[in-house]
Amino acid sequence: MTDLLLTLFSAALINNLVLHWPLGVDPLLTTDGRRRVHALGLATTCLMLVVGTLGYLLDHWLLALAQLTALRLLVWLPLSVLLIAPLLRGLARWRPTWPFDGLWPLLLGNAGVLGVTLLNGEDDQGLGHAVALSLGAGLGFWLVLGLFEDLRQRTFTHAIALPFRGLPIQLISAGLMAVAFLGLRGLVKT
Structure with missing residues (x-):
């Protein structure tokens, strides 16, 4: 249980996909x-949670058993693309006041x-571990997105x-945020 919490915390803050690995920077800007x-x-x-979990399951229950692990990208990419529209429709039904329209290109x-x-x-x-990493990465992305929007609003004033x-x-602000998040790296000793 502690390992899963450390994985979640690490993916959200320490090894953030946007700041540590520069993945998903386009929606940020x-x-x-x-x-x-x-x-x-x-x-x-x-x-991230759905694709990360389903991708892990498909990899271990289908691709690894059939010894087709070289086709991972060819399976995972269509999986993520095909899940965007149903996910946005489901979220729009769950939260009808939130503006989910027009997010398809940003998620793609x-x-x-x-x-x-x-x-x-x-x-x-x-x-x-796959579920914790996927959830932590998504929450970390959401955190950075929220912090960056607040910073953007402050720069306008x-x-x-x-x-x-x-x-x-x-870009300078994103770099400074990355340095600030790097300061959390020594917080957890493994």
Whole structure:
């Protein structure tokens, strides 16, 4: 149980997919609006959880048994693409006031979803670890997305030199957030 909690904590904060592994940075820079950020965060967390878990199960119960592990990417990529539309419809029914429309391209282009599945396939520490890693990666993505949106709103209200306005200050801010999250690396000793 402790290993699963450490995996969840590590995936969310220490080995964050957006900051530690630069996966899924595009939605970070293109999404604006607090409600839309939380809708994207929830959708990405659910998609990472479902695709990471199903990808692990397909890998161990189908591909490994048939000795077709070389076809992992050809199975995982269509799995993630095919699950986006039903997931967004289900979330829109569950939270009808949240703006889930128009998130399909952001979820499709998010390399973090495929990255979680690849990390689950490499680590092979069991289904519980795969679920914890997928959930932690999704929650970490949502956390960074929320923090970055708050930082973006603060930069709009403060005086910033003209050459740094817009994308340059966003990239500098993302780098500083990555350094801040690296400070958590020595927190957990294994």
